[in-house]
Amino acid sequence: MKICIVSNLYLETTLPLAKYLAQNGNSVKVYAIIPIYKPNAYVIDYAGQDIKLGFNDSLTLNKIDPQLSGYMGDVEIIPFFHNGNLGKKYWKDIFVSFAIKNRLLSENYDIIHQIGTNSICLYLQLLMGKKIAIQTLHEVTAHETKTDLRSKIFLKIIGNRNKNGIIVHSQTSLNRLTDYFRNALKIKLLPQIYFVPFGLFETNLLYTTKNVEKDKNLVLFWGRITPYKGVDVLRKAFIEVTKQLPDAKLLIAGEGKTDEI
DSSP states (O other): OEEEEEEOSOSTTHHHHHHHHHHTTOEEEEEEEEETTOTTSSSSOOTTSOOOSEEOTTOOHHHHOHHHHHHHTTOEEEEEEEOSOTTTOHHHHHHHHHHHHHHHHHTTOSEEEEEOOSHHHHHHHHHHGGGEEEEEOSSOSOSSSOOOHHHHHHHHHHHTOTTSEEEESSHHHHHHHHHIIIIISOOSSOOEEEEOOOOOOGGGGGGOOTTSOOOTTEEEEESOBSGGGTHHHHHHHHHHHHHHOTTOEEEEESSBOGGGO
16 A cells, blocks of 8 residues: 655654554655754754755655664655744645645555644645544643644544544543543544554664663653653652662653743
8 A cells, every 4th residue: 555644753653653564565655744943853853954945855864864764664754844833823834734735645645644733734634634544643632721722623623534543642542532522522423543552662772872871770751841741740759769769860851841840
């Protein structure tokens, strides 16, 4: 089958998914949606390359990252660089979405799998109808605030397209999405929702090194520093750890504000 994955490559699941689909005899292409002002924002680092707005077919993976290219095998990854702040500059998002839509339709894919919930994902759902066969959701609904209007519209669209499959990565996300469809959006006939857990993040292993000095009794929290992640609970629990292991250390690394935890 001829399969296309549209993703911002932020989720580690994109590349293993593409790899194993290809290993099972499918022709797989990944379109990576990347901000041109931050070309190293995601898994693949395009910084220092000759890039332009739109599709950059010449930036093949073997030129950018031979190590990752060996992992991906025959999968083709084509970056699409945009110049908008997704969700804030809507007219740019719409322009980008039309360009992506035209490219996808011209290549006659058997399956189009979209990963993400940003504004481009919303517009592609509106523009392409049921041609997007599968939608993967990571952050299903807002954790700490009310779900914004764009997300409500997005979930309403995919919730009413019952032929489309929806993938989430935890049982909690599946329960939350099902509840939101039934109660908030009043959708009677729910779409097919699949729970596919995160894998082993094996692409991270490509960049491991044996030369890193190990620090005994060090605990690492790596992720977004925000209250819903429960970092405050971790810090309180770690106080109990230090009572048994006085030399234990806790390292909190990620984006956010430490005064919120």
